[in-house]
Amino acid sequence: QSALTxxxxxxxxxxxSVTISCTGTSSDVGSYNRxxxxxxxxxxxxxxxxxxxxxxxxxxxxxxxxxxxxxxxSLTISGLQAEDEADYYCSSYTSSxxxxxxxxxxxxxx
Amino acid sequence: xxxxxxxxxxxxxxxxSLRLSCAASGFTFSSYAMSWVRQAPxxxxxxxSAISGSGASTYYADSVKGRFTISRDNSNNAVYLQMNxxxxxxxxxxxxxxxxxxxxxxxxxxxxxxxxxxxxx
Numbered sequence: 001q002s003a004l005t006x007x008x009x010x011x012x013x014x015x016x017s018v019t020i021s022c023t024g025t026s027s028d029v030g031s032y033n034r035x036x037x038x039x040x041x042x043x044x045x046x047x048x049x050x051x052x053x054x055x056x057x058x059x060x061x062x063x064x065x066x067x068x069x070x071x072x073x074s075l076t077i078s079g080l081q082a083e084d085e086a087d088y089y090c091s092s093y094t095s096s097x098x099x100x101x102x103x104x105x106x107x108x109x110x
Numbered sequence: 111x112x113x114x115x116x117x118x119x120x121x122x123x124x125x126x127s128l129r130l131s132c133a134a135s136g137f138t139f140s141s142y143a144m145s146w147v148r149q150a151p152x153x154x155x156x157x158x159s160a161i162s163g164s165g166a167s168t169y170y171a172d173s174v175k176g177r178f179t180i181s182r183d184n185s186n187n188a189v190y191l192q193m194n195x196x197x198x199x200x201x202x203x204x205x206x207x208x209x210x211x212x213x214x215x216x217x218x219x220x221x222x223x224x225x226x227x228x229x230x231x
Contacts, residue, residue, distance in 0.1 A: 038155070040155075045221040046155065046207075047221070048217065048218060048220075051219075057219055089154060097169055098169060101155040101156060101157060102154070104154040
């Protein structure tokens with residue numbers, strides 16, 4: 001099964017908003033609300049930012065939000081801060097009882 | 111405080127075997143699913159395997175099915191990944207991750223720092 005499709009890179013200035021898309025198929029993103037988003041600064045372990053499409057774990061700022069429409073999920077980061085610069089990955093449960101990740105998106109804060 | 115500490119990584123020849131361990135603390139281990147996720151050098155994340163909190167259910171990526179085996183010891187708060195018939199493409203940092211429920215291995219709220227596995231002759 002191919003990875004979920006994410007843009008390789010996005011960028012924004014401090015204070016702006018950016019949205020990262022994650023496109024799958026009807027066998028994964030489109031059929032299940034089991035989409036998560038992870039933040040991974042260079043050289044560190046991933047950190048859960050959003051689970052089940054739009055839920056934030058405790059401690060994650062409300063600047064981070066998630067949504068889904070059809071086969072595409074999205075992560076929006078508002079009020080960009082320098083500390084948000086990292087790689088972001090989406091993941092989805094699949095109809096094969098497996099988990100699939102996106103290829104990752106590098107967020108640059110200008 | 112939740113802590114996950116992986117060990118067992120290292121250099122192994124193609125066709126060889128390795129057993130990774132993940133020692134967990136700070137939560138009721140048997141109540142949570144656990145997963146292994148890997149990341150090849152400079153590449154993205156790839157899910158490898160998961161196991162339910164009870165250990166009764168296991169799941170594998172197609173790329174490792176038949177070669178890797180996940181298991182857990184709830185009395186010792188540890189999860190393992192036995193890796194056989196290793197290939198060069200298995201070279202990666204392997205992360206242990208905690209699920210958010212007994213069968214919720216699709217959402218992982220804590221991750222270890224990873225252990226590097228290098229498959230090379």
